[in-house]
Amino acid sequence: MNTVAALPADPFQRSVWPRVAAVALLVYVIYAAAQMEISWERVQTGLYNAQRFFGRLFPPNFSRWELLAKGLVESLEIAVLASTLGILLALPIGLAAARNLMPPWVTWPARLIIVMARSFHPVIVAILFVKAVGFGALAGILALTVASVGFIGKLFTEAIEEISLKQVEAVRATGAPFASVLWFGVLPQVFSRFIGFATYQLDSNLRNSTMVGIVGAGGIGGTLFAAFQRFDYDFVCAILISIISLIMIGEVLATAVRRIFIEHATVADLFRAGGAASRERHLEDD
Amino acid sequence: MLSLRGLSKSYVRGKPVLTDINLEIAARGITAIIGPSGTGKSTLIRCINRLVEPTAGEILFDGEDLTKLSGTALRHARRHIGMVFQEYNLVERLTVMENLLSGRLGYVSSWQAWRRKFPREDLRKAYELLDVVGLSGFANRRADALSGGQRQRVGIARAVMQEPRLLLADEPTSSLDPKTSVEIMQLLADVGRAREIPVLINMHDVELAKRFADRIVGMSEGRVIFDGPPPQLDDDMLKRIYGGENWLQ
Numbered sequence: 001m002n003t004v005a006a007l008p009a010d011p012f013q014r015s016v017w018p019r020v021a022a023v024a025l026l027v028y029v030i031y032a033a034a035q036m037e038i039s040w041e042r043v044q045t046g047l048y049n050a051q052r053f054f055g056r057l058f059p060p061n062f063s064r065w066e067l068l069a070k071g072l073v074e075s076l077e078i079a080v081l082a083s084t085l086g087i088l089l090a091l092p093i094g095l096a097a098a099r100n101l102m103p104p105w106v107t108w109p110a111r112l113i114i115v116m117a118r119s120f121h122p123v124i125v126a127i128l129f130v131k132a133v134g135f136g137a138l139a140g141i142l143a144l145t146v147a148s149v150g151f152i153g154k155l156f157t158e159a160i161e162e163i164s165l166k167q168v169e170a171v172r173a174t175g176a177p178f179a180s181v182l183w184f185g186v187l188p189q190v191f192s193r194f195i196g197f198a199t200y201q202l203d204s205n206l207r208n209s210t211m212v213g214i215v216g217a218g219g220i221g222g223t224l225f226a227a228f229q230r231f232d233y234d235f236v237c238a239i240l241i242s243i244i245s246l247i248m249i250g251e252v253l254a255t256a257v258r259r260i261f262i263e264h265a266t267v268a269d270l271f272r273a274g275g276a277a278s279r280e281r282h283l284e285d286d
Numbered sequence: 287m288l289s290l291r292g293l294s295k296s297y298v299r300g301k302p303v304l305t306d307i308n309l310e311i312a313a314r315g316i317t318a319i320i321g322p323s324g325t326g327k328s329t330l331i332r333c334i335n336r337l338v339e340p341t342a343g344e345i346l347f348d349g350e351d352l353t354k355l356s357g358t359a360l361r362h363a364r365r366h367i368g369m370v371f372q373e374y375n376l377v378e379r380l381t382v383m384e385n386l387l388s389g390r391l392g393y394v395s396s397w398q399a400w401r402r403k404f405p406r407e408d409l410r411k412a413y414e415l416l417d418v419v420g421l422s423g424f425a426n427r428r429a430d431a432l433s434g435g436q437r438q439r440v441g442i443a444r445a446v447m448q449e450p451r452l453l454l455a456d457e458p459t460s461s462l463d464p465k466t467s468v469e470i471m472q473l474l475a476d477v478g479r480a481r482e483i484p485v486l487i488n489m490h491d492v493e494l495a496k497r498f499a500d501r502i503v504g505m506s507e508g509r510v511i512f513d514g515p516p517p518q519l520d521d522d523m524l525k526r527i528y529g530g531e532n533w534l535q
Contacts, residue, residue: 170375170441173335174448175364175392180399184388188379 053233060241061234071213071220072242078140078219079209079250083202085141086148093149094156100165101186114157117150122208126217137218144205144212151204155197156190163189195261199254206250210243287313287484288334288452293343295329303329305508307343311452316475316485318495321505322528327488330505331456334486335367336360348451365392368445370474372457374437376429376444383425385440386412389447408447415443419473435466439473446477453478455487459494467491471498492524 062068096102097110120128126143133139163186171185213221220239227235259265288311296302303326311317319327332338334345336352345352347363355363368389376385390408391399398404416422419439429437438458445453455474459467471487475498478485489495495502496516504512504519504527512523525531 164378166371166373166375167377169337170369170371170444171377171388171391173337173364173367173369174389174444175361175366176388176399177361177391177396179396180391180394183396183400184380184384184391185377188377191379 056231056233057237059234060237061232062238064235065238067223068220068239068242071223071239072246074137075209075213075219075221076206076246078137078144078212079202079205082141082144082209083148083198083205086145086201086205087152087198089145090149090152090156094153095160095182097153097157098160100161100163101168110153111157114150114153117146118154119150122147122212123215126212127215130216135216135218140209140212140217140219143217144208147208148201148205152194152197152201156194159190159193159197160186192262196258199257203247203250203254207247210246287311287348288486289344289346290330290334291344291346293330293333293340293345295326295333295338295341302341303508304333304340307510309503309510309513311484311486314478314482314484315500316478316487316498317501317503318499319486319488319503319505320490320492320495320527323490325505326508327505328456331369331454331486331488334452334454335364335369337369361392365448366451368448368450368453370438370441370445370453370455370458372460374434374441374461376432376437376440378428378430380429381425382416382421382427382429382432382440383412385429386415386443386447389444392448412443412447415446419443434462435469438462438466438470442470442473442477446481450481451483453483453485455485457488457490460490467494468497474498492519 093110093113096106097114099107102110122143125146126139129139129142133142167189168181168185171181176184209219209221210224211221213219213223214225216222220243224236224239224243227233227239256270259270260267288309290307290309293304293307294302295304307330319330321327329338333340334347334352336355340353343353347367350363352360352363377388380388384402387402387404387408390404394404394408413422413425416425419442421436421439421443424432424436424440429440432440438461441458453474458474459470462470471494474485474487487495487499496519499516502512502514502516502519503510504523506527506529511526512519521531521534524534
């Protein structure tokens, strides 16, 4: 006779640990707040201060627009040069680090370079370069180049490691030299993702280039920092608005580049509302 | 033309996939290699153009031992061996034309390949071949927009672009429907006959092998246990190759 197995008491494997963790987190948050001595009075003083500060930010003062423009242009230059240089360096390093194409004695040094480039925040790298090569845009360019090599190198390596080796095998079987195998078997498989990484990096370099100036590595950041220290809050406001505009323009451009390369949009498509046609084409691609 | 002598391969020491394969492939005709999955057919084909490294033995191709080659010499030998794959192995994001021209990569420099500067003669040949395989007008389609049968036609055209002296095909019809399979086999047979080169094909489908091949090689557990013209391949032999018998009824 067949007996139906008795139902287990609890069909869902509930664990008590997530609840313990949630309670522990709550206790820690209360403890940390007490440690920081954040009292109600402290919050009130803070709010009062903030009110005065924001009051002095407005209206923004654009009278020193020449200084502002010079800083912005320098930031833009830092971002573009660092991105270009970083991408050019990241390509061979990222390729060398790909374990499915390269032997271990090539991948290990390449991986080490990428890890080192990613270890520090760009501001720390910028301070190092300011000490090494002196104040100015050169230090900023070098710092952001290092950041770009780390970021693009890592993602590019991962993209290459995910490609279909069958396609590579077929190109190898034709007797193609190694470089041609890369151009025809590897690059087509990673190109669109690479364009994606590169435009994100340009976007992020644009943001970072406004900041390295704070440690003396060139760009609008220096001007911003000086304005803060002289309590020129209306000028600070003008600078912040300009940075926001710069980032927004950068984002629009990056999106346009992505759509042209990845979604095969034409320039005319870019100006069409919504770009429905190119989006459909994109769906077909993947 | 091509002779394999004492060819063995083991991926793991002591577990040979191929054991002492001896085959002479004549300068013409279609040879079909049949046998159950996992018996080393693909490994055998891939040993010939050294996509897989043989463990022992010789592969003489036009008098040259391929197992001794490396670097440029190996690449030059590969140029003369066209290969067709089970899953087509086209570069998905390249166009049909670029896939065809990748058959010429062994003949042009990497710098030319990068700039897509192929000799006019190659372009002419590519368009001609597209016509032969029935895909004229598809030159600028991306490979991933094609059906299975169309892809395999491009795969064959790519191999022919190499002007091969030997054509290898690894399960070329296993991913295709029965009708397309026959068409692809016919195309491979036509190509072999027109170019007067030997064609070596791995396959599952015994009927298809009997229909198109001039010679059948039966493999089981990494060894050749049958070698002869299709009429000699009787049910007893098939039982020995594939094991069991229920499937024959």
